[in-house]
Amino acid sequence: METKDSAANAYAMAIEQIESAVKYMEIETCFVDRLKTTDREVTVHLPVKMDDGTYRIFTGYRVQHCGVYGPYKGGIRYHPDTDLDEVRALAMWMTWKSAVVNIPFGGAKGGVNCNPKEMSSREIENLTRRFTWGLSNIIGPERDIPAPDVYTNPQVMAWIMDTYSILRGYAVPGVVTGKPLELGGSLGRHEATGKGVVITALQACHQLGLDPKGLTVAVQGAGNVGGVAAAAFSKAGFKVVAISDSKGGIHNPKGLDVNAVLACKNQYSCVIKPGMKGDSVTNSELLELKCDILAPCALEGVITKKNAAKVKARIIAEGANGPTTPNADKILHDKGAFVVPDILANAGGVTVSYFEWVQNLQNLLWDEEEIGRRLEKRLCSSFEEVHGIAMEKKVDMRTAALILGIGRVARALKLRGFYP
Ligand SMILES: NC(=O)C1=CN([C@@H]2O[C@H](COP(=O)(O)OP(=O)(O)OC[C@H]3O[C@@H](n4cnc5c(N)ncnc54)[C@H](OP(=O)(O)O)[C@@H]3O)[C@@H](O)[C@H]2O)C=CC1
Numbered sequence: 004m005e006t007k008d009s010a011a012n013a014y015a016m017a018i019e020q021i022e023s024a025v026k027y028m029e030i031e032t033c034f035v036d037r038l039k040t041t042d043r044e045v046t047v048h049l050p051v052k053m054d055d056g057t058y059r060i061f062t063g064y065r066v067q068h069c070g071v072y073g074p075y076k077g078g079i080r081y082h083p084d085t086d087l088d089e090v091r092a093l094a095m096w097m098t099w100k101s102a103v104v105n106i107p108f109g110g111a112k113g114g115v116n117c118n119p120k121e122m123s124s125r126e127i128e129n130l131t132r133r134f135t136w137g138l139s140n141i142i143g144p145e146r147d148i149p150a151p152d153v154y155t156n157p158q159v160m161a162w163i164m165d166t167y168s169i170l171r172g173y174a175v176p177g178v179v180t181g182k183p184l185e186l187g188g189s190l191g192r193h194e195a196t197g198k199g200v201v202i203t204a205l206q207a208c209h210q211l212g213l214d215p216k217g218l219t220v221a222v223q224g225a226g227n228v229g230g231v232a233a234a235a236f237s238k239a240g241f242k243v244v245a246i247s248d249s250k251g252g253i254h255n256p257k258g259l260d261v262n263a264v265l266a267c268k269n270q271y272s273c274v275i276k277p278g279m280k281g282d283s284v285t286n287s288e289l290l291e292l293k294c295d296i297l298a299p300c301a302l303e304g305v306i307t308k309k310n311a312a313k314v315k316a317r318i319i320a321e322g323a324n325g326p327t328t329p330n331a332d333k334i335l336h337d338k339g340a341f342v343v344p345d346i347l348a349n350a351g352g353v354t355v356s357y358f359e360w361v362q363n364l365q366n367l368l369w370d371e372e373e374i375g376r377r378l379e380k381r382l383c384s385s386f387e388e389v390h391g392i393a394m395e396k397k398v399d400m401r402t403a404a405l406i407l408g409i410g411r412v413a414r415a416l417k418l419r420g421f422y423p
């Protein structure tokens with residue numbers, strides 16, 4: 004398995020991003036200091052009974068970055084590389100993301116350092132229930148609402164909802180989003196992040212005067228975000244030329260049969276099998292392929308100062324959180340690449356999570372068309388706002404999105420009375 008670039012510490016990246024954005028803002032230092040700090044960081048040690056009868060102790064984290072105008076919100080990841088710094092960064096990015104799309108959530112993120120690929124479903128359930136118990140006093144529909152992230156899914160959300168509901172004594176669907184539909188999940192949540200990547204990439208094409216029909220796309224990651232994005236790119240008329248997972252990818256410059264690749268992934272847990280029309284490609288090679296759009300949809304820190312100059316794509320649509328390091332950002336900007344930053348490109352997920360939460364609180368059920376319409380409207384108007392700031396301040400799209408997000412949060416802090 005290829006691993007992420009070890010030089011990139013996500014938390015250091017998140018801090019550096021704040022520092023470069025605030026240079027363009029009129030914002031008092033005390034706000035900057037406040038926003039570089041998290042509200043709460045909880046570490047829990049989780050004794051979990053394994054199938055062989057032994058116990059293993061896992062470490063889990065929930066970081067709440069800033070909850071100035073609503074409950075904290077953000078996914079939970081199960082991954083062997085997860086640590087506190089990563090979760091801190093992911094929580095900060097959630098704060099800016101919710102602010103960019105203007106939904107009343109603060110930022111949080113959770114993670115457990117574990118390898119779910121080596122665990123049975125029962126072991127993952129035991130871990131999840133223990134983790135939920137550990138967080139039960141800090142989560143809740145009005146406090147902090149988890150959702151799926153890397154290597155977690157609707158079933159994990161169902162176990163969180165069940166454990167939390169048992170502790171409270173009644174069903175509390177609003178404690179998590181990304182739940183199964185049967186438990187109050189929202190139509191369209193599963194597809195929301197991947198579709199949002201395509202909606203925002205289309206906006207970028209529009210800004211650059213590019214006709215999307217036939218533009219080539221390489222997608223890193225074939226999970227919830229990458230898989231849905233690849234299918235949606237293909238449906239929108241783009242030519243998907245590469246898709247990968249953690250083991251590597253498949254590449255065909257003439258275009259892939261995306262449905263066949265995703266069916267292969269579904270059936271055999273890999274994106275390439277003998278007989279498929281395409282060549283194998285490593286994850287590093289995928290990033291440097293000749294294509295119009297690159298959609299990194301797996302882990303953070305994959306586009307670095309080492310490979311940024313070799314990225315050929317004109318548009319980088321960041322499905323993943325934090326795929327591009329600040330040094331790489333500068334290189335991409337200088338060579339004229341148009342980066343749709345994570346806090347805008349992948350904000351479709353939290354946007355439909357917000358719709359799910361709203362439906363749960365009001366016992367409503369919106370249809371898929373309604374969800375899709377609201378999602379597109381929200382992402383397109385956010386894109387426009389971010390692009391407007393980029394033009395006005397002559398900055399790249401990430402800096403513009405951060406200016407918008409940080410500005411909104413800082414104004415809310417001030418209104419609540421956080422003065423120097
Ligand atoms: N789910 C959501 O709604 C949202 C997710 N995100 C972000 O999107 C990214 C992906 O999340 P999501 O799709 O949900 O996660 P999933 O667990 O559904 O999928 C992760 C995918 O990434 C692949 N992958 C893992 N490690 C590597 C690697 N080193 N190189 C290349 N591919 C790798 C996995 O491969 P394999 O299957 O082989 O393990 C899998 O295909 C993360 O950065 C997440 O934070 C952002 C917003 C919302």
Ligand SMILES: O=C(O)CCC(=O)C(=O)O
Binds near residue numbers: 078352
């Ligand atoms: O749906 C959500 O609440 C959050 C999704 C998430 O973790 C993210 O946007 O990174």
